[in-house]
Amino acid sequence: MATMSIAAGTMKVAQISKRGGAFEVVEREIPNPARGQVRIKVQACGVCHSDELVKEGAWPGIQYPRIPGHEVVGVVHEIGDGVSAWKIGQRVGVGWHGGQDGTCLYCRRGDFGNCRNVQIPGISYDGGYQQYMIAPVEALAAIPENLDSVEAAPLLCAGVTTFNSLRSSGARPGDLVAVQGIGGLGHLGIQYARKFGYKVAAIGRGSGNAALAEKLGANVYIDSKATKPAEELQKLGGAQVIIATAPNSKAMSALIDGLAPNGKLMVIGAAFDPIEVTPLQLISGSRSLQGWWSGTPADSEDALRFSELTGVRAMIETYPIEKAGEAYARMMSGDAQFRVVLTM
Ligand SMILES: [Zn+2]
Numbered sequence: 001m002a003t004m005s006i007a008a009g010t011m012k013v014a015q016i017s018k019r020g021g022a023f024e025v026v027e028r029e030i031p032n033p034a035r036g037q038v039r040i041k042v043q044a045c046g047v048c049h050s051d052e053l054v055k056e057g058a059w060p061g062i063q064y065p066r067i068p069g070h071e072v073v074g075v076v077h078e079i080g081d082g083v084s085a086w087k088i089g090q091r092v093g094v095g096w097h098g099g100q101d102g103t104c105l106y107c108r109r110g111d112f113g114n115c116r117n118v119q120i121p122g123i124s125y126d127g128g129y130q131q132y133m134i135a136p137v138e139a140l141a142a143i144p145e146n147l148d149s150v151e152a153a154p155l156l157c158a159g160v161t162t163f164n165s166l167r168s169s170g171a172r173p174g175d176l177v178a179v180q181g182i183g184g185l186g187h188l189g190i191q192y193a194r195k196f197g198y199k200v201a202a203i204g205r206g207s208g209n210a211a212l213a214e215k216l217g218a219n220v221y222i223d224s225k226a227t228k229p230a231e232e233l234q235k236l237g238g239a240q241v242i243i244a245t246a247p248n249s250k251a252m253s254a255l256i257d258g259l260a261p262n263g264k265l266m267v268i269g270a271a272f273d274p275i276e277v278t279p280l281q282l283i284s285g286s287r288s289l290q291g292w293w294s295g296t297p298a299d300s301e302d303a304l305r306f307s308e309l310t311g312v313r314a315m316i317e318t319y320p321i322e323k324a325g326e327a328y329a330r331m332m333s334g335d336a337q338f339r340v341v342l343t344m
């Protein structure tokens with residue numbers, strides 16, 4: 001029963017048909033999985049800032065029409081030939097890492113995330129803004145029982161990105177770790193940082209976020225409007241790690257002097273303009289600057305299990321797929337509290 005299934009009719013998808021185009025909700029035939037692929041009946045898909053790469057065509061070589069979405073949760077609905085580890089009816093997720101070639105030097109070293117031919121759902125192939133999605137098995141993560149599909153969706157990009165960058169940052173329990181930005185990424189970063197046992201400084205703009213930051217687990221709130229965050233961090237001894245989540249290169253540059261000796265600025269907020277730092281700033285105190293992408297499906301499973309265990313959850317606004325354009329605009333406005341999720 002694995003192959004040759006006849007498409008079960010049509011489905012709703014939200015697609016972008018040209019660079020800079022609007023979201024169009026259209027009907028398409030439900031696709032069939034090829035060898036090594038599964039068909040997922042999508043239940044929820046997060047709307048991520050990186051979906052802008054699809055909408056505005058900023059990703060090189062993107063082909064239209066394209067269906068965005070790389071925070072996908074659903075149920076395996078059909079399996080292609082050669083798929084043995086996943087079962088029909090099983091709940092799965094698909095995040096930013098949508099598959100690897102298995103043959104490049106980085107894959108041969110086991111570093112699948114840096115595959116030279118890495119695939120990204122919603123960019124390399126159609127993503128989760130649709131009722132049924134095809135994904136290769138390399139992209140699949142199992143969803144823990146106690147997370148519902150809407151809750152799990154944002155954890156597949158925003159969640160794993162903050163979780164994975166923090167756990168790879170070298171910070172140890174008790175260290176001062178700052179989270180810059182209280183938004184889609186930052187509100188998860190604060191929660192993970194607290195649960196990892198760090199002393200957490202949350203850096204936000206204005207006094208309005210202080211109560212929320214504390215509720216999310218911050219030990220200290222630093223208002224970047226009223227103070228110089230780097231100075232405030234130095235008053236606390238300097239941060240071992242600063243996770244920079246808000247895509248604002250100027251704000252990131254201003255944080256480097258807040259690092260402790262051997263401290264690291266971990267950059268996860270994707271901006272296009274340069275971070276400014278002098279060699280002397282890095283040399284004094286042996287400070288470093290590192291970028292971090294998201295994570296493999298195995299990393300996503302770690303993030304999901306940790307979230308299930310510790311209660312880390314995204315704050316979510318949901319929209320039906322028919323309102324994909326509205327949902328995207330809400331995410332882009334920066335006013336969403338904090339992740340937007342489409343339901344099918
Ligand atoms: Zn994303």
Ligand SMILES: [Zn+2]
Nearest residue numbers: 101104107115
């Ligand atoms: Zn590879």
